[in-house]
Amino acid sequence: xxxxxxxxxxxxxxxxxxxxxxxxxxxxxxxxxxxxxxxxxxxxxxxxxxxxxxxxxxxxxxxxxxxxxxxxxxxxxxxxxxxxxxxxxxxxxxxxxxxxxxxxxxxxxxxxxxxxxxxxxxxxxxxxxxxxxxxxxxxxxxxxxxxxxxxxxxxxxxxxxxxxxxxxxxxxxxxxxxxxxxxxx
Numbered sequence: 001x002x003x004x005x006x007x008x009x010x011x012x013x014x015x016x017x018x019x020x021x022x023x024x025x026x027x028x029x030x031x032x033x034x035x036x037x038x039x040x041x042x043x044x045x046x047x048x049x050x051x052x053x054x055x056x057x058x059x060x061x062x063x064x065x066x067x068x069x070x071x072x073x074x075x076x077x078x079x080x081x082x083x084x085x086x087x088x089x090x091x092x093x094x095x096x097x098x099x100x101x102x103x104x105x106x107x108x109x110x111x112x113x114x115x116x117x118x119x120x121x122x123x124x125x126x127x128x129x130x131x132x133x134x135x136x137x138x139x140x141x142x143x144x145x146x147x148x149x150x151x152x153x154x155x156x157x158x159x160x161x162x163x164x165x166x167x168x169x170x171x172x173x174x175x176x177x178x179x180x181x182x183x184x185x
Contacts (some may be wrong), residue, residue, distance in 0.1 A: 037054070058078060083131075124167070128150075
């Protein structure tokens, strides 16, 4: 016999250290969390690593969470902050290591959903453009808020957003034209 627990019961059990409840919370929230992380990371592997780190924070700080209604936005914020931290760390590493030009391959399986199309296009943007674009367009942050979060100037935030939009405009028409070619033929 399987017992169905409410989100509140699961959260309460997690705060008591219940490993089964941690698994249930992970199982229920993983698709949402991965979707959020994918918007901020350059690959699925990187998104999964960010999400794994986010879950460690969730399980550590869940008892400070006020209630189940606030869980989803709180969880989203943890994922975004974890992705930003990972980006900063990656930037520090890249300053030490030589930069390599990575060419992307087109995966037609990723073109099934409009949201997936956007995700795929965003992966072509440099990390600094993708971060600002997501924070401004997808999350609704202001440029001063983005500047403070990322440790950049407001002007840099605006410039990165403008450059991201310009690159997306260049990338989008051929991408969707390619999509139409395969669906017609």
